[in-house]
Amino acid sequence: MQSALYQAKQRNGNSTEVVPVFATAEFMRYSDADRLLHYETNVDIKQGTDRLTSAIADVYLQKDGNEVERTIAQKNVTIVQPGRRGTGDWCQYTTADEVAVLTGNPAHVEDAEQGTTDGNRLTMYRRENRVVADDTRGSQSPGRVRSTHKITKP
Secondary structure, three states, X not given: OEEEEEEEEEEEOXXXXXXXXXXXXXXXXXXXXXXXXXXXXXXXXXXXXXXXXXXXXXXXEOOOOOOEEEEEEEEEEEEEEXXXXXXXXXXXXXOOOOEEEEEEEEEEEEEOOOEEEEEEEEEEEOOOOEEEEOOOOHHHOOOOOEEEEOOOOO
């Protein structure tokens, strides 16, 4: 099953372009009352150069239109953006700010320029081209963060 979700506005540098968003999965259900598209089994969502794959994904539409508000993916999540690849158990991608929060045991992000980061919770900022390890439990967090950075010589 394949569906065309909407035309997304995506920032590239100082410009904004409209890109199509497509989702495929073996099973899809839509609830108009909840403004929710539910996908299961071999989920593959493509937005321009970005791609999210998982076992389950819920796509929430805005109340006043058919634009996507956020996507929550679960089980074997992979998110690929130009120069960056993240994996984890759970991911929430918010369309308005192009931010993906990835959790796992551990979540893992490989960045072609910055190196790799592992942690219980990683936030990928697409517009700012950065990744932050930011466990919301703060000092109560039982997890560890590991970063391997690439150093470029001038």
